[in-house]
Amino acid sequence: MSFREKSAWITLITLIVLMLFYLTHLPPPWWLRANPSGFMFHVLTIGVVAFVVIELVAYAIMALRAPREARAPSDEREQLIALKARSIAARVYPVLSLGSVFVVIHLGANEGGILYCVFLSFIVSQIVNYAARVVYYRRGR
Amino acid sequence: MTQTAITNTIRKLRFEHGEMTQQDLAERVGVTRQTINAIELGKYSPSLEVAFRIAAAFGARLEDVFSYGGAPDAQSR
Numbered sequence: 001m002s003f004r005e006k007s008a009w010i011t012l013i014t015l016i017v018l019m020l021f022y023l024t025h026l027p028p029p030w031w032l033r034a035n036p037s038g039f040m041f042h043v044l045t046i047g048v049v050a051f052v053v054i055e056l057v058a059y060a061i062m063a064l065r066a067p068r069e070a071r072a073p074s075d076e077r078e079q080l081i082a083l084k085a086r087s088i089a090a091r092v093y094p095v096l097s098l099g100s101v102f103v104v105i106h107l108g109a110n111e112g113g114i115l116y117c118v119f120l121s122f123i124v125s126q127i128v129n130y131a132a133r134v135v136y137y138r139r140g141r
Numbered sequence: 142m143t144q145t146a147i148t149n150t151i152r153k154l155r156f157e158h159g160e161m162t163q164q165d166l167a168e169r170v171g172v173t174r175q176t177i178n179a180i181e182l183g184k185y186s187p188s189l190e191v192a193f194r195i196a197a198a199f200g201a202r203l204e205d206v207f208s209y210g211g212a213p214d215a216q217s218r
């Protein structure tokens with residue numbers, strides 16, 4: 001497994017775990033009523049800091065184990081995989097965010113609920129991004 | 142798993158050139174070992190530049206290394 005494929009796996013798993021952590025700490029029905037200034041940012045801050053720390057530690061360990069690979073620039077296949085994955089994520093995000101906002105507005109959501117939908121749509125699109133990278137790496141292209 | 146229409150003789154050429162490893166070839170060409178593996182298995186079609194670099198690494202012509210739609214055509218020489 002190449003350095004960048006391992007990186008994609010780590011980011012994918014970290015995003016999924018932290019998103020689940022975030023969702024389990026939101027009081028339901030968070031998709032309708034939310035206080036954007038309180039509980040959400042407390043949990044969000046913990047999630048973001050945890051994400052950064054996990055990524056830094058994981059990358060540092062991988063770089064120590066394979067310093068040449070870590071320093072090498074992405075080759076054409078890795079760049080193509082990243083481009084294709086980002087393209088898929090770029091299509092998922094607007095559909096998901098606009099679709100979920102449309103649905104929750106009709107259910108009577110306040111601005112906090114809408115903010116959750118947009119934010120979670122972004123996280124899901126990034127999960128799709130890294131999942132697509134893993135699939136392309138496994139398939140070879 | 143989808144295969145590309147481009148076939149190659151990279152594996153054979155590696156063995157003919159002192160049992161060159163995929164890593165050795167990757168370093169000469171400037172790609173990762175996994176990319177060389179994907180090219181050998183027909184899972185990935187390299188760019189023209191990388192294809193030329195691979196051929197140059199073996200001191201061979203491009204058409205001796207890569208072929209479109211079948212085995213390398215010896216009759217085309």
